[in-house]
Amino acid sequence: MSDELLDLNCKELRDEIAAGRVKSNAATEAVFEQIDNYEGKVGAFLSTFKKQALAQAKQVDDKIASGGPVGALAGVPVAVKDNMCTTFGATTCASKILENFHAPYNATVVEKLLAADAVIVGKTNLDEFAMGSSTENSGLKKTVNPWDPGRVPGGSSGGSAAAVASRMCFAALGSDTGGSIRQPASFCGAVGLKPTYGRISRFGLVAYGSSLDQIGPVTRTVADTALILNVITGHDQKDSTSVSEQIAPVCDYLEKIDESPKGLKIGIVPQLNEGAEQNVQKAIGKALEVYKNSGAEIIEIAMPHFDYAIAAYYLIATAEASSNLARYDGVHYGYRTPRPNDYIEVYSKSRAEGFGGEVKRRIMLGTYALSSGYYDAYYLKALKVRNLIRGDFTKAFESCDCVMMPVSPTTAFKIGEKIDDPLQMYLSDVYTIAANLAGVPAISVPCGFDGDNLPIGLQILTPAFTEDKLLRIARIYESQNQWHLKKPAVIK
Amino acid sequence: MAQLQYKAIIGLEIHVHLCTETKMFCACALEYGKQANSRVCPVCLGMPGVLPVMNKQAFEYAMLTALALNCQISRFTKWDRKSYYYPDLPKNYQISQYDLPLSSNGFIEIPLEGGRTKKIRIIRVHLEEDAGKNLHSAKGYSQVDLNRAGTPLLEIVTEPDMSSPEEVRALAVELQRIVRYLGVSEADMQKGHMRFEPNINVVIDKDGKDCKTPIVEVKNLNSFRALERSVTYEVTRQLDEFAETGLVMEMGNKTTRGWDDANEKTVLQREKEEAHDYRYFPDPDLVPVEVSDEWLEQIKSRLCELPIKKQMRYVSEYGLSDYDAGVLTAERPTANFFEEVVKAGGEPKRVCNLLTQTGLRLANEKGCSVAQLGIKPQDVAELAKMVEAGRVSASASTTIFEKMVETTKTPGDIAEEFNLVQKSDEGELEKIVEQVLSENPKAVDDVKSGGKKSKKARGFLVGQVMQKTGGRANPKVVSEILARKLT
Numbered sequence: 001m002s003d004e005l006l007d008l009n010c011k012e013l014r015d016e017i018a019a020g021r022v023k024s025n026a027a028t029e030a031v032f033e034q035i036d037n038y039e040g041k042v043g044a045f046l047s048t049f050k051k052q053a054l055a056q057a058k059q060v061d062d063k064i065a066s067g068g069p070v071g072a073l074a075g076v077p078v079a080v081k082d083n084m085c086t087t088f089g090a091t092t093c094a095s096k097i098l099e100n101f102h103a104p105y106n107a108t109v110v111e112k113l114l115a116a117d118a119v120i121v122g123k124t125n126l127d128e129f130a131m132g133s134s135t136e137n138s139g140l141k142k143t144v145n146p147w148d149p150g151r152v153p154g155g156s157s158g159g160s161a162a163a164v165a166s167r168m169c170f171a172a173l174g175s176d177t178g179g180s181i182r183q184p185a186s187f188c189g190a191v192g193l194k195p196t197y198g199r200i201s202r203f204g205l206v207a208y209g210s211s212l213d214q215i216g217p218v219t220r221t222v223a224d225t226a227l228i229l230n231v232i233t234g235h236d237q238k239d240s241t242s243v244s245e246q247i248a249p250v251c252d253y254l255e256k257i258d259e260s261p262k263g264l265k266i267g268i269v270p271q272l273n274e275g276a277e278q279n280v281q282k283a284i285g286k287a288l289e290v291y292k293n294s295g296a297e298i299i300e301i302a303m304p305h306f307d308y309a310i311a312a313y314y315l316i317a318t319a320e321a322s323s324n325l326a327r328y329d330g331v332h333y334g335y336r337t338p339r340p341n342d343y344i345e346v347y348s349k350s351r352a353e354g355f356g357g358e359v360k361r362r363i364m365l366g367t368y369a370l371s372s373g374y375y376d377a378y379y380l381k382a383l384k385v386r387n388l389i390r391g392d393f394t395k396a397f398e399s400c401d402c403v404m405m406p407v408s409p410t411t412a413f414k415i416g417e418k419i420d421d422p423l424q425m426y427l428s429d430v431y432t433i434a435a436n437l438a439g440v441p442a443i444s445v446p447c448g449f450d451g452d453n454l455p456i457g458l459q460i461l462t463p464a465f466t467e468d469k470l471l472r473i474a475r476i477y478e479s480q481n482q483w484h485l486k487k488p489a490v491i492k
Numbered sequence: 493m494a495q496l497q498y499k500a501i502i503g504l505e506i507h508v509h510l511c512t513e514t515k516m517f518c519a520c521a522l523e524y525g526k527q528a529n530s531r532v533c534p535v536c537l538g539m540p541g542v543l544p545v546m547n548k549q550a551f552e553y554a555m556l557t558a559l560a561l562n563c564q565i566s567r568f569t570k571w572d573r574k575s576y577y578y579p580d581l582p583k584n585y586q587i588s589q590y591d592l593p594l595s596s597n598g599f600i601e602i603p604l605e606g607g608r609t610k611k612i613r614i615i616r617v618h619l620e621e622d623a624g625k626n627l628h629s630a631k632g633y634s635q636v637d638l639n640r641a642g643t644p645l646l647e648i649v650t651e652p653d654m655s656s657p658e659e660v661r662a663l664a665v666e667l668q669r670i671v672r673y674l675g676v677s678e679a680d681m682q683k684g685h686m687r688f689e690p691n692i693n694v695v696i697d698k699d700g701k702d703c704k705t706p707i708v709e710v711k712n713l714n715s716f717r718a719l720e721r722s723v724t725y726e727v728t729r730q731l732d733e734f735a736e737t738g739l740v741m742e743m744g745n746k747t748t749r750g751w752d753d754a755n756e757k758t759v760l761q762r763e764k765e766e767a768h769d770y771r772y773f774p775d776p777d778l779v780p781v782e783v784s785d786e787w788l789e790q791i792k793s794r795l796c797e798l799p800i801k802k803q804m805r806y807v808s809e810y811g812l813s814d815y816d817a818g819v820l821t822a823e824r825p826t827a828n829f830f831e832e833v834v835k836a837g838g839e840p841k842r843v844c845n846l847l848t849q850t851g852l853r854l855a856n857e858k859g860c861s862v863a864q865l866g867i868k869p870q871d872v873a874e875l876a877k878m879v880e881a882g883r884v885s886a887s888a889s890t891t892i893f894e895k896m897v898e899t900t901k902t903p904g905d906i907a908e909e910f911n912l913v914q915k916s917d918e919g920e921l922e923k924i925v926e927q928v929l930s931e932n933p934k935a936v937d938d939v940k941s942g943g944k945k946s947k948k949a950r951g952f953l954v955g956q957v958m959q960k961t962g963g964r965a966n967p968k969v970v971s972e973i974l975a976r977k978l979t
Contacts, residue, residue, distance in 0.1 A: 085541045206540040210776035239543050240779050323573050326584035327538045370771040
């Protein structure tokens with residue numbers, strides 16, 4: 001029974017619950033049973049809220065029993081990445097410096113989930129402050145890939161992707177600054193969407209690179225991504241960078257999900273794809289065949305500045321991070337060194353003891369990039385490159401509806417393989433970073449497996465605020481294969 | 493050593509708290525003197541994941557002030573982060589404006605002695621958020637109060653166009669008058685609403701060659717007195733230092749000094765405290781502000797006549813002295829009230845005397861403005877007319893003014909009720925004068941004999957008439973009668 005329940009997707013489960021055929025309580029119990037069975041192996045969660053979740057489930061069940069209206073996620077157990085503030089539990093960002101931080105406010109997306117009657121089961125692991133591509137930089141917990149426990153789940157939203165893949169929740173929220181939703185979704189065989197910058201409120205999302213950060217869903221199907229997007233999207237007065245709905249109207253992303261766009265033109269950059277592993281290249285090639293066979297036209301496009309994306313990203317993101325993370329100083333909240341000799345030591349020791357290595361590396365990089373005398377050569381130059389990359393996309397979208405490429409040059413790599421070589425780790429973001437720099441939406445859709453039975457992801461990018469089209473394009477592929485239904489090794 | 497020929501060069505950076513309802517980037521109320529950390533929220537505490545949202549009222553107040561300072565308003569302006577670590581700065585960066593301030597290139601006209609004015613150029617006016625306050629205890633620890641953190645703060649930077657401590661003070665006072673006129677700040681020095689940082693150096697003529705001393709910035713002055721005295725002190729100190737060391741201005745030898753109020757001198761601050769690299773960069777949490785034509789026009793329409801213009805107009809149009817005009821225009825409600833009284837038919841000089849001599853004293857005693865004394869401009873105009881017409885004496889007008897404040901009666905009724913109407917009837921007064929003259933033959937002789945005693949004796953006779961009339965005789969009429977009788 002519980003396996004059958006767990007195999008439902010969000011949409012199906014929500015409809016069953018709303019119709020009174022399935023109790024949210026049963027779904028929630030099933031999820032916690034799954035957590036009891038597999039969390040020990042996977043390590044996806046930093047905290048779980050069984051008591052609260054069951055109480056929420058009961059509320060929804062009661063509402064339905066009394067015939068009241070229920071929300072779009074009525075009774076569906078979901079998880080959120082632990083860099084989104086919640087009034088319940090801690091919000092740690094997987095950092096020792098915030099290990100015991102309890103926010104007095106909910107992130108706007110959390111409010112929206114709750115308003116849609118979702119049941120929040122727990123908060124998922126991540127690379128500390130979302131800085132990393134493997135979740136190995138978590139200061140609090142190790143998460144493994146459900147397809148191969150010797151491998152990383154990707155990152156930084158590794159906990160969210162692993163939890164979704166191992167059926168420990170029906171969907172999860174992640175955040176994506178340079179690929180942090182799409183890459184772990186790809187590594188774990190899930191669907192992951194980074195929406196357009198400004199589409200979703202960042203209020204309550206602990207900032208890493210503010211001009212790049214965007215919250216998005218990790219789900220098992222494209223339709224579920226549309227469903228979650230419906231719930232969390234929209235303008236928020238608390239976030240000045242969230243776009244007004246007059247400029248970019250929101251729509252029901254689920255409504256027309258199965259309407260395939262006609263005369264689809266897909267842009268590809270052949271030399272770019274050649275940078276990926278053979279297995280990955282092959283899977284992308286096959287995916288493109290599926291589109292061709294359904295009537296799409298594949299055209300070659302140029303992205304002349306794509307090669308500079310990583311360099312620009314690691315200057316802009318770290319510069320913003322160096323400033324965003326300045327507030328964790330041991331003075332007002334969070335970790336404070338036990339016996340400082342003066343206030344300077346409150347800062348230096350609290351930060352030295354509270355932050356992990358990668359966070360320190362990025363703070364130093366960013367501080368350097370913003371320093372007087374270096375600003376023009378680094379930060380300002382990176383902003384110029386960012387504009388050029390935006391221009392590349394604008395130009396590309398004049399001749400095609402979407403761009404397709406791999407999510408990652410490799411499938412999930414081994415734990416420990418890249419952790420001592422930051423440059424190699426940074427290069428694993430090569431395909432995902434450009435979407436953040438340009439602000440455009442991008443999705444990762446499962447598109448096959450490599451020789452080691454590890455999932456591969458297809459990345460699709462469309463112009464800003466065309467998530468509706470993006471999801472429909474992704475759905476074309478998903479509707480013609482079963483990759484997304486396969487279950488990972490850990491839970492078999 | 494011979495007296496040095498020199499000229500002081502002084503520029504000023506001024507911070508002004510804006511009196512908006514809420515803070516610059518959050519909805520916390522702006523209230524002074526409340527319990528520490530009771531006017532805070534996650535945003536002004538800099539908690540994880542929170543975001544700033546610009547206070548439009550603060551931006552409009554800033555635009556209004558910039559317009560009053562004759563600045564050009566930028567049609568595109570943005571927010572930048574200024575990074576430094578200090579416990580009173582929760583995010584360890586301050587949201588400020590760096591390379592695209594909301595306005596620039598203005599000037600302020602300041603009043604100098606004798607009705608002269610001088611234009612001081614303004615480099616820029618920009619908006620930022622204030623920090624909190626560190627409270628240092630004697631027990632070896634400090635506490636942080638963040639009620640002030642996030643208060644909208646206007647930064648105004650002048651060119652070094654001032655050349656004396658008096659000019660610096662005049663600018664500070666004039667600016668206070670302007671922001672109060674505009675209603676954008678209470679500019680209460682006691683509450684730290686205005687803070688000053690002068691940049692000072694001197695150019696010394698040494699053997700026909702100009703030598704500039706290194707620039708000194710004096711930090712955080714919060715009274716006009718401290719501002720003026722620190723500049724005075726610093727000019728002298730720099731002259732002395734130059735005489736001793738011959739040190740001149742070079743790249744990088746600008747220093748920062750603090751003001752020791754108790755000992756009335758400036759003190760060098762540690763070099764470490766000024767070796768900042770603020771690492772400015774655009775704040776990605778805020779969107780740039782674009783100022784449309786309509787918005788700018790709307791703000792322009794809120795401008796009022798500036799105090800110095802009013803002051804000059806009072807002198808030229810009403811014939812008031814520069815001093816009186818300055819007193820009346822110090823506060824906008826007072827000036828407005830004055831103008832209403834004049835509009836109601838009061839002769840400006842009489843009205844000025846009534847308001848500056850009696851009205852302001854009463855207002856001061858009550859701790860309010862003249863406009864808040866509860867008297868009608870029409871009644872004050874009426875009182876002025878009564879004085880003008882000789883119906884009441886100047887001294888009686890003071891009494892009447894006081895009664896007007898205490899009651900709701902008209903000046904005419906008060907004058908009648910308290911017997912304050914002057915006797916101006918010539919026939920009646922002539923009889924009294926004759927009686928006085930017959931009772932005081934000695935004084936009459938003295939007057940008639942002329943010479944030294946004459947003036948005193950005449951005064952005595954007038955006094956006798958006043959005594960017999962209970963002080964109500966019109967002194968002008970009495971003098972005329974006396975003059976006629978004693979020639």
